[in-house]
Amino acid sequence: MNILVTGAAGFIGSAYVRGLLADGPDGAGGPDGAEGTDATDAPAGLGAPPDLTVTVLDALTYAGSRANLPLGHPRLEFVHGDVCDPQIVDTLMARADQVVHFAAESHVDRSIEGGAAFVRTNVLGTQTLLDAALRHGVGPFVQVSTDEVYGSLETGAWTEDQPLSPTSPYAASKAAADLVALAHHRTHGLDVRVTRCSNNYGPRQFPEKVIPLFVTRLLDGERVPLYGDGRNVRDWLHVDDHCRGIDLVRTKGRAGEVYHLGGGTELTNRELTGLLLAACGADWDRVTHVEDRKAHDLRYRVDWTKARTELGYRPRRDFTEGLAATVAWYRDHRAWWEPLPASARTARTGAGRP
Numbered sequence: 001m002n003i004l005v006t007g008a009a010g011f012i013g014s015a016y017v018r019g020l021l022a023d024g025p026d027g028a029g030g031p032d033g034a035e036g037t038d039a040t041d042a043p044a045g046l047g048a049p050p051d052l053t054v055t056v057l058d059a060l061t062y063a064g065s066r067a068n069l070p071l072g073h074p075r076l077e078f079v080h081g082d083v084c085d086p087q088i089v090d091t092l093m094a095r096a097d098q099v100v101h102f103a104a105e106s107h108v109d110r111s112i113e114g115g116a117a118f119v120r121t122n123v124l125g126t127q128t129l130l131d132a133a134l135r136h137g138v139g140p141f142v143q144v145s146t147d148e149v150y151g152s153l154e155t156g157a158w159t160e161d162q163p164l165s166p167t168s169p170y171a172a173s174k175a176a177a178d179l180v181a182l183a184h185h186r187t188h189g190l191d192v193r194v195t196r197c198s199n200n201y202g203p204r205q206f207p208e209k210v211i212p213l214f215v216t217r218l219l220d221g222e223r224v225p226l227y228g229d230g231r232n233v234r235d236w237l238h239v240d241d242h243c244r245g246i247d248l249v250r251t252k253g254r255a256g257e258v259y260h261l262g263g264g265t266e267l268t269n270r271e272l273t274g275l276l277l278a279a280c281g282a283d284w285d286r287v288t289h290v291e292d293r294k295a296h297d298l299r300y301r302v303d304w305t306k307a308r309t310e311l312g313y314r315p316r317r318d319f320t321e322g323l324a325a326t327v328a329w330y331r332d333h334r335a336w337w338e339p340l341p342a343s344a345r346t347a348r349t350g351a352g353r354p
Contacts, residue, residue, distance in 0.1 A: 001052050003250075004096035004138075006083050006129065007103030008056040009064035011205040012144070016100065016243040017054055019046040021073050046247045055092055057081055058103065063206040067336065083125035086132070093132035100142045100250060101129055104174065110208075115169030122173035123180065130184045130192075139191030141181070142250050147196050147235075147260070149175040152297035159303045160196075160258040167297050182256065191255040195246055198262045198302060202239035202322070203329040207337055211323075214273065215330045216337050218280035225290045230270030233299040237263030238317035248311040259311070260302035265319040279327040 003020065007013045022045030055077045058064050071078055081088040083103045093099075103125060105111065105118045126143065133141050150158050151165035164179075166172040178194050185192040205212045214224045245261035253259060267275075273287060307313035330337060 001049070001097045002055060002095060003052065004055050004057060004092055004099045006057045006099070006101045006125075007064070008054075009058035009060055009066060009068055009078075010102065011063070011068075011202075012200055012239055012242060013056075013058075013100075013102035014068035014204060015202065015239045016046075016102070016246060017056060017076070018070060019240070019243045019247070020048045020052065020054055021070060021075060022046065022048075046244065048247075053077070055079060055096065057083065057088070057092055059083070061105075063208075068204050084120060084128055086128055089128050089132045090135070093129070093136045093138055096136070096138050098140050098142075098250065099129065099133055099138055100144065100246065101126065102144050104144075104177075105170065111168050111170035111173070115173070118170050118173040119176075122170075123176045126177040127180055130181060130190065134184060134188050134190050140250055140253070140255070141184075141190060141192045142246060142253075143178060143181040143192060143194045144246060145174050145178050145194055145196045146171065147198055147300045147302050148297070149178060149196065150300070153299050153301060157262075157301040157303035158260070160260055160306055178258075182258075185256040193249050193253040193255065194258040195249050196258060196260050196302060197242050197245070198235040198237040198300065200237055200239045200242050202326055203333070204336070205239075207340065210269070210272070211276065211326065212330060212337070214276045215280060215327050218276065218282045218286060219331060219334075223286050223288050224273070224276075225288050226269060226273055227290060227296060229289070230268055230273060231298070232269050232296060233266055233301075234269070234272075235263050235301050236265045236267065236272075236319055237261065237315060238319075238322040241315040241317050244316070245307060245311075245313045248307070248313050252311045254310075259307045259313075260304040261307060261313065262302045262304040263315050263319070266301060275323060276327070279324060 005013060005017055008017045053075045057079050059082045060080055069078060070076060079092060083089060105121045111118045148171035149164045149166050150162050151167050164175045166175045181192045181194060184190040201211045207213045207216045217224050242261055249259050
């Protein structure tokens with residue numbers, strides 16, 4: 001079986017691919033010496049069959065890197081290309097059995113500055129993939145999405161039947177992509193399954209998002225920017241747990257359904273900042289309060305009862321341990337993040353997205 005994984009040179013997609021190629025449910029992933037992997041950030045295996053092959057399609061935009069992937073693995077094929085390119089997509093879809101679609105522009109601040117790239121990649125790219133999947137009879141097609149499509153929530157948690165009410169251009173583009181994907185199930189019978197997750201964290205996250213941004217700047221002795229009074233609330237999910245959830249949806253989910261994947265650790269941005277300061281041996285005098293983001297959603301939280309009861313999903317990674325391991329990874333892997341564009345770590349951000 002061949003799985004086409006789009007956007008897998010990025011943070012979450014690459015973790016998913018490394019998990020698929022790991023040796024068994026507790027394996028480290030990839031052969032010894034494979035490019036881009038080491039024992040400190042190889043996720044636990046997802047229990048994929050040993051004959052499974054993976055084709056990665058990635059445009060290698062600023063947030064994607066070949067170094068995130070075990071390119072020496074014999075069951076991995078990497079294709080440099082755009083999900084909006086119908087010819088490349090059709091060629092790859094013709095030999096695929098299933099699709100897991102990560103490819104997306106995902107940074108809220110960038111979408112506020114200009115939304116055209118988000119509509120192009122997130123909506124048109126998804127449509128291009130769906131057209132090809134339908135043409136070649138490929139499925140399941142897992143559409144990886146976000147809790148941001150619901151807007152803001154004061155109390156409680158969203159269930160999967162909550163109406164969509166996105167605030168940012170990024171969230172609106174993901175909501176549109178979700179609806180287009182689900183419409184292909186309802187109209188054409190395509191086996192589409194949608195996942196919506198909480199904020200992700202872990203190794204190899206591009207440092208425009210809050211945790212790697214703050215950690216890398218603190219490790220360099222710099223100040224960090226906190227939006228407003230820091231009262232915005234997010235639920236945190238380790239990338240390994242997210243990948244396990246996605247694979248449960250791929251292997252056990254139902255066509256036409258949406259599944260929430262949450263982490264169970266709800267923190268204000270101020271609380272998160274305090275934890276990061278402590279982990280990096282820094283004090284609050286390293287924090288600069290900056291003007292809040294436009295239309296900054298106050299709180300997100302998903303109810304993942306459906307994924308738990310139907311699929312057996314539950315997050316395994318303790319947040320305290322996971323955050324400490326993440327900080328340690330950035331401390332020990334300067335060679336990964338120091339060459340990245342300086343603009344990434346000078347971005348003014350306070351919430352971060354997976």
